[in-house]
Amino acid sequence: MTIGGMSLPDFAFFLLAGLTVFYLLVQATVHPAEFAQITIFGVADGAMYALVALGYTMVYGIIELINFAHGDVFTLGAYVATALLGLFAVNENSFSFGNLVALLIVFPVVMLFMGAVNITIERIAYRPLRNAPRLAPLITAIGMSFVLEGVMFLWHGPATVHFPDILPNGPLSQITIGGVLIGIKDVFVVVVAIILVALLAVFINASKLGKAMRATAQDRDAAQLMGIDINRTIAATFFIGALLAGAGGITWGLYFNNITYNLGFRTGLVAFTSAVFGGIGNIPGAALGGLIIGLISAYSDSYLGSKWTEVVIFGILIGVLVFRPTGLLGMRVPEK
Amino acid sequence: MSEPQAAGKRRSLLTRLHLRERIKDRDQAIYGILLLAALIFPMADIYITGGSTADISKAAHAGTWVLLAIGLNVVVGFAGLLDLGYAAFFAIGAYTYALFASVQLGSSPLHHSFHIPFWLMMFVGLFVAASFGAILGFPTLRLRGDYLAIVTLGFGEIVPQLSFNLDQWTGGINAIGGIDQPWLPAWITGPWAGANSISVIQGSVCRVSWSASSFPCFAFSFDPVAYYVLIVTIIILAVILVSNLYRSRLGRAWMAIREDEVAAAAMGINTVTTKLLAFAIGASFSGFAGAYYGASIGLVSPDSFFFVVSITVLVMVVLGGMGNISGVIVGALVIYYVLNVFLPALPPTIEGFANNIGFTALNQQHGDWPGLAGAVARLNFLIYGLILVLVMLLRPQGLFPSRVREQELKHDAVQEEETAVEQAQAV
Numbered sequence: 001m002t003i004g005g006m007s008l009p010d011f012a013f014f015l016l017a018g019l020t021v022f023y024l025l026v027q028a029t030v031h032p033a034e035f036a037q038i039t040i041f042g043v044a045d046g047a048m049y050a051l052v053a054l055g056y057t058m059v060y061g062i063i064e065l066i067n068f069a070h071g072d073v074f075t076l077g078a079y080v081a082t083a084l085l086g087l088f089a090v091n092e093n094s095f096s097f098g099n100l101v102a103l104l105i106v107f108p109v110v111m112l113f114m115g116a117v118n119i120t121i122e123r124i125a126y127r128p129l130r131n132a133p134r135l136a137p138l139i140t141a142i143g144m145s146f147v148l149e150g151v152m153f154l155w156h157g158p159a160t161v162h163f164p165d166i167l168p169n170g171p172l173s174q175i176t177i178g179g180v181l182i183g184i185k186d187v188f189v190v191v192v193a194i195i196l197v198a199l200l201a202v203f204i205n206a207s208k209l210g211k212a213m214r215a216t217a218q219d220r221d222a223a224q225l226m227g228i229d230i231n232r233t234i235a236a237t238f239f240i241g242a243l244l245a246g247a248g249g250i251t252w253g254l255y256f257n258n259i260t261y262n263l264g265f266r267t268g269l270v271a272f273t274s275a276v277f278g279g280i281g282n283i284p285g286a287a288l289g290g291l292i293i294g295l296i297s298a299y300s301d302s303y304l305g306s307k308w309t310e311v312v313i314f315g316i317l318i319g320v321l322v323f324r325p326t327g328l329l330g331m332r333v334p335e336k
Numbered sequence: 337m338s339e340p341q342a343a344g345k346r347r348s349l350l351t352r353l354h355l356r357e358r359i360k361d362r363d364q365a366i367y368g369i370l371l372l373a374a375l376i377f378p379m380a381d382i383y384i385t386g387g388s389t390a391d392i393s394k395a396a397h398a399g400t401w402v403l404l405a406i407g408l409n410v411v412v413g414f415a416g417l418l419d420l421g422y423a424a425f426f427a428i429g430a431y432t433y434a435l436f437a438s439v440q441l442g443s444s445p446l447h448h449s450f451h452i453p454f455w456l457m458m459f460v461g462l463f464v465a466a467s468f469g470a471i472l473g474f475p476t477l478r479l480r481g482d483y484l485a486i487v488t489l490g491f492g493e494i495v496p497q498l499s500f501n502l503d504q505w506t507g508g509i510n511a512i513g514g515i516d517q518p519w520l521p522a523w524i525t526g527p528w529a530g531a532n533s534i535s536v537i538q539g540s541v542c543r544v545s546w547s548a549s550s551f552p553c554f555a556f557s558f559d560p561v562a563y564y565v566l567i568v569t570i571i572i573l574a575v576i577l578v579s580n581l582y583r584s585r586l587g588r589a590w591m592a593i594r595e596d597e598v599a600a601a602a603m604g605i606n607t608v609t610t611k612l613l614a615f616a617i618g619a620s621f622s623g624f625a626g627a628y629y630g631a632s633i634g635l636v637s638p639d640s641f642f643f644v645v646s647i648t649v650l651v652m653v654v655l656g657g658m659g660n661i662s663g664v665i666v667g668a669l670v671i672y673y674v675l676n677v678f679l680p681a682l683p684p685t686i687e688g689f690a691n692n693i694g695f696t697a698l699n700q701q702h703g704d705w706p707g708l709a710g711a712v713a714r715l716n717f718l719i720y721g722l723i724l725v726l727v728m729l730l731r732p733q734g735l736f737p738s739r740v741r742e743q744e745l746k747h748d749a750v751q752e753e754e755t756a757v758e759q760a761q762a763v
Contacts, residue, residue, distance in 0.1 A: 064482065125725050132732035135418065139654050142647055143724030150718025157706065157714065265643075269493065276486055310497045314490035321483050321490075322475045 013323040024299060033179035038302045039295065044186045044255065046294020047193035051248030052271035053278070053286040054200065055241030061217040061281030062237045063130070068141040069121055071268020072148035073242050077114045077249025078163060078259045079152050081106050085164045095168035102166065111246040118242030119235050127231065145264075152261035160260050163253030189251045196247055197287050200240065204283060209236055217281065266310075270297070273317045279327030288328060362736065366662040367575075374568050378561060379527075393560035398672040399567030400629050405652040405668035406574050406661060407621020412650065413659035413738065414582060415614035416594030417477075418485035421492025422649050425619040427641035428468055429461035429626020431499060431506060434636040436460070437516040444505045454518035458627045465623020466616045473615040477608055492646050499638040511637030515630050523554035523562060556631070563632050570628070571665075574621065578661055581617070590614055648675070655727055656734055663736030670735075674723065679716045683709035 028035040052074050059067045088102035125140040167173075167185050174183040204210035212233045215223040224230050252267070253259055274293040278285025293313060300309040320327060381391045404426060411419045435441055435450075437457055442449035452460075476487045499506045506512065519542045526534035542553035556562045581587050589610045592600035601607050630636045648671060656667020687709040690698050701707040706714065727735075 066482070066485070125729070128729055129732055132728075133658070135412070135650075135654050135658065136728050136732040138418075139651060140725045140728045142651070143721045143728065146717050146721030146724065148721075150715065150721055153717050154711070154714045269489070272486075273490070307497075307501050311494050311501065314493045314497075317490040318476075318487050318494075321479065321487050325479050325483055 010323070013319070016319065023303075027303065034302075036178075036180045038298050040180065040182060040186055042295035042298030043291065044189045044294070045298055046291035047190045048248050048252050048255070048290075049267070049271050049274050049294050050287045050290025051193055051196060051244045051251070052267060053274040053290040054197070054283060055245045056268075056272045057275040057278070057280055057283060057286035058213075058237050058241050060275065061283075062213060062234055063126070063137075064134075065126065065137050065141060066272065067241075068138070068268070069125075069144035069148055070241065070245060071264030071266075071271065072145050072152075073114055073118055073121075073264070074245040074249045074252070074267060074271075075259060075261065075264035076117065076148055076152060077110050077242075077246035078253040078263070079155065079161065079249075079261075080113055080246075081110045081250045081253055082161060082163050082259070084109060085166065090164055090166045092165050093169065095166070095173070099166040107247065107250060110250055111243040114242040114246030114249070115239040118238045118245075122235055122238040127234075149261050149264070156261065158261065160258050163257045163259055165254075165257045167254050185255055189255050192247060192251050193287075196244055200244070200283065203240070209233070213237055270313055273313055276317060277320055277327055279329040282327065282329050285327055285329035292328075363660065363662045363739070366666060366736070370662070370665060371572075378564055389560040392564050394676065396560055396563040396567050396632060398669060398676075399564070399571060400625050400632070401649065401652065401672050402571055402665050402668045403567070403574060403625040403628070404622055404649045405656065405664045406571070406578055407618045407625065408649050409653050409659065409661060409664045410578060410581070410590075410621070411614055411618035412653050413664065414587060414594065415590040415611055417611060417614060418482070419488045419615070419618065419646075420485050420643075420650070421488035421490070421495075421646055422618070422622055423641045423643070423645035424488075424492045424495035425465040425469060425622035426626040426629070426645065427495050427499060427638075428465045429623030430630040430636045430641070431512075431626075432461040432464045432623070433457045433627035433630040434512040434515050435505070437631075438512055438514055440507060440512045441505075451516055454516065454627070454631050458624060461627035462620045462624040465626065466620035469616040469619025470612060473612050477611045477615065489643075489646075492643060496638045496641045499641070506638070509638070511635055513635045515634050515636065517556040517558070517634070518566070518631055519553045519555040521551075521553055525561075558632075558634065567628065567632075570624075575661055575665075582661070586610065586613065651724060654734055655724075657736040657738055658734060659738035660734070660736050663734060663738070667735060675720065679719065682716075682719075683712040686712050 024035070052071065055070045055073070056067060059065055059070065084106045085102060088098065088105075090096075090099050090102050121144050125144050126137050129137045129140060167188060169183065169185065173185075174181050176182075204213065212223065212228045213236065215226065215228055216230060216233045220230060223233075249259075252263075270293060271290065274289035275286045276289070277293060278287070278289025293316075296316065297309050297313060300306075300312040304312065377395060378392050382389065385391065404422065408419060408422050411417050411422075433454070436452045437450070437454065439449045472487065472491055473484075476484050479487075500508050503509070519540065521538075523537045524534065525531045525537055537554050538552045540553050540555035540557070541550050542555060543550035554562075556566075582590075589600065589605045592603065592605060593607055593610055597607055600610075629640075649668075652668040652671045653664050654667075655671060656665065657663030687699050687707075690696065690708050695708075698708045701710070705711070
């Protein structure tokens with residue numbers, strides 16, 4: 001059945017998307033300043049979701065595993081960063097040269113550390129099960145998620161942990177354009193995400209290891225026959241995913257200044273939704289999906305109320321899979 | 337009556353039951369042990385604890401999980417479909433019963449409360465959950481396997497959130513309490529339930545919402561023994577039903593789809609309908625269990641249906657051995673024991689141990705140290721996670737793998753070895 005040259009599911013998808021965009025346009029014309037403000041929050045949120053979503057999509061692309069522990073790697077990154085920042089004499093609530101140095105050190109250290117953690121997780125919990133029934137690695141992924149949450153719970157207990165507020169804030173650190181506040185925090189988060197995603201894109205497309213990753217994702221056996229070390233490539237994928245998740249954890253902490261041990265669960269699910277939304281296995285798709293999901297959750301928070309955001313996001317997840325299973329940028333994959 | 341005759345009769349009875357063969361068969365032996373344990377447990381427990389029914393209440397609660405695991409096993413173990421939102425159907429069943437068997441709807445926009453008996457609502461809950469399963473499954477089951485997992489995951493997140501948000505109807509965070517208890521015309525009690533003599537109980541007064549007259553009855557009113565008997569009966573019926581399904585034409589179709597969907601479709605199996613049936617039957621078990629849960633707890637609140645519940649049931653199925661009903665029951669009991677008995681009991685035990693060997697100082701709270709018991713309580717997550725990882729690494733097939741699958745895997749392995757040998761010889 002077709003309507004206007006489109007199949008029915010495509011038509012329904014575009015109809016819903018169109019209606020949403022129309023509603024948002026109406027809001028944008030009636031209350032432009034409010035709308036722009038919400039958009040800025042959404043973009044900042046989306047940048048962080050994108051950083052986490054990339055890890056999900058890369059791992060899924062290469063070994064078809066929903067890596068449930070990934071969200072907790074993200075949270076652990078924030079926890080480790082809190083501890084590391086505690087070692088520096090950082091000034092909270094005001095920016096100093098010391099803060100900048102601390103950030104420049106903490107970012108790479110935490111990212112590399114999380115990369116090492118994720119490689120260890122892959123080595124212990126996923127690699128031995130590569131030829132086991134498909135559900136087995138999924139269960140160990142859930143197990144590792146509990147283990148990481150358990151470590152953080154043991155470390156700081158159930159309470160909210162304060163993340164040092166070391167980015168510049170106060171009246172000098174934000175500019176107002178037509179009644180819209182743009183803080184350095186918002187800019188910082190987006191810039192960090194753009195830099196990392198650009199580096200990732202270069203790495204995947206230009207480096208030899210990136211080529212090996214793409215080959216392995218496409219056909220593991222054929223890649224192996226071409227002399228690609230599969231285990232090394234998969235480990236590298238986990239490593240890079242965790243670098244991004246670690247950076248995401250730090251930016252999250254710097255932006256919101258509050259973290260809890262189970263933060264990774266919900267963030268992970270939302271990031272995973274972003275990955276599916278962009279087309280699972282597709283790297284630009286995950287970045288775009290993260291951005292869109294961030295915007296949608298910001299609009300839903302403001303226009304519908306935050307208690308509906310989760311329903312909206314997971315409703316979108318179901319809707320995309322039913323109407324457009326390959327996501328926004330995904331290619332049609334034949335049933336294996 | 338002469339001696340040889342009696343002996344002959346006994347032997348013939350034994351041969352007729354095939355007892356020896358049954359004990360040799362692992363799954364039959366597990367069933368036998370479980371059934372025996374289910375019969376002896378309440379009497380032994382009441383005798384040992386001197387009339388306390390707390391353990392029986394726990395066992396009856398464990399029964400809910402066993403029922404859930406049996407149902408999810410149909411979806412995951414038989415048909416090979418990954419369902420990560422199984423708790424949603426559990427919630428749907430529980431809310432269906434809670435709404436139509438409490439005063440809740442009286443304070444909703446409907447302004448009229450219902451009190452429909454449990455025995456009817458049990459099946460309504462089953463039917464409603466199965467319908468939701470079919471509605472959700474119909475568009476998604478045509479997609480690739482993983483997408484189903486993701487869709488069910490999303491659904492599993494939406495349902496509890498909706499029950500929070502639609503507080504006009506569901507009470508939201510305040511939950512639905514005071515849910516009607518099941519009743520029977522009469523009940524028999526005796527020494528096995530801690531009473532002094534065998535007697536018939538009819539102590540309550542019941543009425544049904546469609547008639548004005550009331551009648552004497554036995555209301556369950558949180559009597560653990562009655563609930564225990566009920567859930568054990570339901571589980572036995574469920575096991576019989578599911579094992580017959582497994583051996584039926586439908587069961588073989590599920591197996592075929594699980595092993596190779598394209599080949600199954602080529603053999604003339606309608607894969608969408610067959611998968612949909614597995615999904616809906618699995619959901620109906622969950623809905624049924626939900627109605628029982630609502631009645632036995634008497635309180636239905638959104639936070640008892642989070643993702644953790646779906647995952648726990650999945651872990652029970654995978655740990656027990658996907659596709660093997662007896663294994664899945666054992667898996668459910670083991671995980672229930674670990675989560676609800678072993679882990680909660682650990683902190684006080686260790687605290688007592690530290691006191692006994694003279695490390696009393698460790699039990700004191702100071703600064704960041706939450707005391708030994710607190711620290712161990714914080715370890716719960718970690719221990720549960722490690723158990724999951726270790727069991728999967730050591731036995732990826734589960735504790736008691738399905739016989740059929742085991743054979744298939746062995747067959748594959750032997751064939752691979754043969755090809756390897758052939759190749760080596762050729763070289």
